[in-house]
Amino acid sequence: xxxxxxxxxxxxxxxxxxxxxxxxxxxxxxxxxxxxxxxxxxxxxxxxxxxxxxxxxxxxxxxxxxxxxxxxxxxxxxxxxxxxxxxxxxxxxxxxxxxxxxxxxxxxxxxxxxxxxxxxxxxxxxxxxxxxxxxxxxxxxxxxxxxxxxxxxxxxxxxxxxxxxxxxxxxxxxxxxxxxxxxxxxxxxxxxxxxxxxxxxxxxxxxxxx
Numbered sequence: 001x002x003x004x005x006x007x008x009x010x011x012x013x014x015x016x017x018x019x020x021x022x023x024x025x026x027x028x029x030x031x032x033x034x035x036x037x038x039x040x041x042x043x044x045x046x047x048x049x050x051x052x053x054x055x056x057x058x059x060x061x062x063x064x065x066x067x068x069x070x071x072x073x074x075x076x077x078x079x080x081x082x083x084x085x086x087x088x089x090x091x092x093x094x095x096x097x098x099x100x101x102x103x104x105x106x107x108x109x110x111x112x113x114x115x116x117x118x119x120x121x122x123x124x125x126x127x128x129x130x131x132x133x134x135x136x137x138x139x140x141x142x143x144x145x146x147x148x149x150x151x152x153x154x155x156x157x158x159x160x161x162x163x164x165x166x167x168x169x170x171x172x173x174x175x176x177x178x179x180x181x182x183x184x185x186x187x188x189x190x191x192x193x194x195x196x197x198x199x200x201x202x203x204x205x206x207x208x209x210x
């Protein structure tokens with residue numbers, strides 16, 4: 001399930017957002033998540049960042065005062081997140097885990113954060129089960145991203161010769177994944193409107209009426 005081999009973490013970190021267009025995407029994502037943190041008041045309480053990768057957003061949550069939990073199936077990614085968070089003077093919790101089986105009790109965190117996972121085939125195929133786990137451990141918020149169907153973005157990928165295959169979905173398909181899951185959309189916005197498929201969504205947990 002790991003997207004990057006443990007031995008390739010440092011190489012991946014250096015190259016992933018090195019190109020000019022990817023630097024722009026990174027800035028936009030960072031800015032949007034920063035705004036979400038401020039809007040939702042996630043400057044306190046526990047936040048699960050899974051998969052945390054090399055800690056690209058873990059440090060942002062920690063900077064705002066959240067008690068960050070960095071979790072990933074890759075031991076090396078978790079270790080790198082620890083280095084980044086500690087290197088900026090913050091404390092965190094670090095867990096190697098499979099997001100399909102989160103080792104926390106119900107309502108263990110204020111928010112669960114999942115960035116850039118669901119456009120990968122294995123995660124898209126098991127999206128409903130993963131969403132159930134995120135909703136189970138989150139007390140109020142689930143923040144995630146998915147690739148909304150965007151023909152222009154798909155065309156650019158083909159022109160650049162990208163060999164990796166990603167899965168996009170329509171908003172209606174995303175809504176269908178939420179069936180029987182106690183989450184409702186409170187915020188949905190594309191990272192770069194019309195040009196990029198990446199879409200960030202804030203979901204609020206809904207308590208069933210007795």
